[in-house]
Amino acid sequence: MAELAVVSIRRAKMQKYLEDGNKNAQIVFDLLEDPNEFLSTVQIGISLIGVLTGALGGVTLAKPLAQYISFIPYAEPVSVAIVVIVTTYLTLVIGEIVPKVIALNDPERVSLKVAKSMVVLSKISKPVSFVLAKSSSFLLWLMRVENRNDDIVTEEEIKLMIEEGREDGTIEQEEEDIIKRVFKLDDQKVESIMTPRNEIIWIDLEDDRELNKVKIIESKRSIFPIASGELDDFIGVVQAKDILSAMFSGDEFDVHKIVKEPLVVSEHLETLELLKEFKENQGYVHMCLVVDEFGSVEGLITLNDLLEGIVGDIPGIDEEDEPKAIERDDGTWLIDGRYPIDRFKELFDFKDNLPDEEEDGYTTLAGFILSISGTIPDEEDKYECDRFIFEIVDIDGHQIDKVLVTDLGPQEPNEEGE
Known part of the structure; x- marks a missing residue:
């Protein structure tokens, strides 16, 4: 029971016991520092109990x-066989199965209770x-075979634990989605x-x-980049509330007095790093301009865009043209x-990467179509990829505007395993 409980503990939970002042928690950590000696001690105890039980029995x-x-005939051999069977049964049930089930159900609590006794037995x-420890180390x-004693929790393991928690009902679906989106931030570029x-x-x-x-009124937005002639020659950003305040103040309106400096970032910056930039640069407005290697403006990001990357879509009055996916009859x-x-x-619960997703770095459905087609498609062109069929419905100039997607469902492997 002791060895299974100690090696099954969750370090984070045991660390909490240690921070709360439980001295046995430190003993448990010390036992884990040298698992060979600890397991040798446990095995000595198990072997002694087995030998003594057999001999005395x-x-x-x-x-x-x-x-x-x-x-009855052969009374002595029969009596020995009966004793061996009964002893083995009791040893397995009382000495092995039941204690190990108890240890697995609550490894931290059991470890804390047996910690001091394990130290005494070890001495x-x-x-x-x-x-025994040195012999096993030599054989390894x-x-x-590397004797690893680290306990590194990977991102994939955390995701699996979250999925298990959702299945058990301890984690809500929305909580799982938010946590997974947070992990994605470190892999996504700001573009x-x-x-x-x-x-x-x-x-x-x-x-x-x-x-x-007219542009400000019709856009329904609250913040605007401001430039002279070309967007690449931007001066800064202005907020609608500052414009309104200047107009009501009665003073002569001078847009340069209300211009604020935006955050400017590279298109190759990771989204998580951008979040840090927003937090560290508190003097900036909650908007940044994304530029390429030549300094040309490629796009714009608001703090609301970052928030949507974590919690999902947030409806806004200034987002009537938000890209949509509509299921037909x-x-x-x-x-x-x-x-x-x-x-x-x-949307389609598609876990794998799409073709050339990492190599081409596309971020939209139109970008994916351009990647697999290699050219600007025409209306009614069709492309089949994995379980999807894509049909171009509308082209606006050189921009893919609408795509009809048919989902054939997850592809089942055939009998030959192809």
């Missing part, structure tokens, strides 16, 4: 039992356990969540003031070309 029980059943059997060395350049609504200082006024899906490829995979 044969001496104290076999002979009286043989006399009691002396009326008593120190000479023998030392020889000969077999080129996967940005508003592309052709959809950015910005204020051009060279335009007529009335034109900019026949089971097919009409999906916008700008629909994020990560959300597409979540």
